[in-house]
Amino acid sequence: MEKQSIKTKNNQPIKMVSHQEVYSLHDLLEQLNSWKSTLKLLNEFFSDQKRPVNKKKIANEYHACSQIFTTFHNDFSQTLQKMESQIIILRGKEKI
Numbered sequence: 001m002e003k004q005s006i007k008t009k010n011n012q013p014i015k016m017v018s019h020q021e022v023y024s025l026h027d028l029l030e031q032l033n034s035w036k037s038t039l040k041l042l043n044e045f046f047s048d049q050k051r052p053v054n055k056k057k058i059a060n061e062y063h064a065c066s067q068i069f070t071t072f073h074n075d076f077s078q079t080l081q082k083m084e085s086q087i088i089i090l091r092g093k094e095k096i
Helices: 019-033 034-047 055-092
Strands: none
Touching: 019 055, 034 055
């Protein structure tokens, strides 16, 4: 029995992608999307120019925001690496 090939309109073979691979990429996208509200708060903190000058409070808030950003940056970097490796795997999949 011959393996039947599915082709696109341009006569190109379609790659075989499992639901698990799609859901895995979706999970990574959700992980990145979960940072939206936190990043919005950080943006508001750093763009607020009308804040009264209370050096101690500003220093404490700055330190807290820097810790949040460091955590985000680490998570973002790891997630991007995971997504890149998954995309490389998906690009290398068998064409059907």
